[in-house]
Amino acid sequence: MNTLLLYAHSGWRYVVIFFTLAALAKFLIGLLGRSAWSDWDQRLGQGVPLVFDLQLLLGAIFWIMLGGWQLPAQQAWEHPLTMLVAAAVVHLTWIVVKRAPLAAQKFRSGFAGYLIGAVVLGFGVWRITNG
Numbered sequence: 841m842n843t844l845l846l847y848a849h850s851g852w853r854y855v856v857i858f859f860t861l862a863a864l865a866k867f868l869i870g871l872l873g874r875s876a877w878s879d880w881d882q883r884l885g886q887g888v889p890l891v892f893d894l895q896l897l898l899g900a901i902f903w904i905m906l907g908g909w910q911l912p913a914q915q916a917w918e919h920p921l922t923m924l925v926a927a928a929v930v931h932l933t934w935i936v937v938k939r940a941p942l943a944a945q946k947f948r949s950g951f952a953g954y955l956i957g958a959v960v961l962g963f964g965v966w967r968i969t970n971g
Contacts, residue, residue, distance in 0.1 A: 871947035922964030929957040
């Protein structure tokens, strides 16, 4: 079961990366092109927190089944906390985007927030693989 969860968690990261990069590209194009906010922007923006949540859930289940809290401190806590921060950033970003009245504000907030979330995510993955 642990192997299955590890493969699911490891594989799902590519979905997270794809959605995040797609949203970043779409929001940047929308911002630079001064586009109207579309249904596609809405769905892509909603998808990022959703895929982050599923990745976080898979990681949490794996961490619990592995007894992750018993590992050395860096392995036990740094990666899970970094991923929680990344997930919180994308959720807060989506809240700001939903509340923004103008398309330009939505694109700007979405791009900036998801970029920060991607950097935190990248740092957390880099630390676990190169730690």
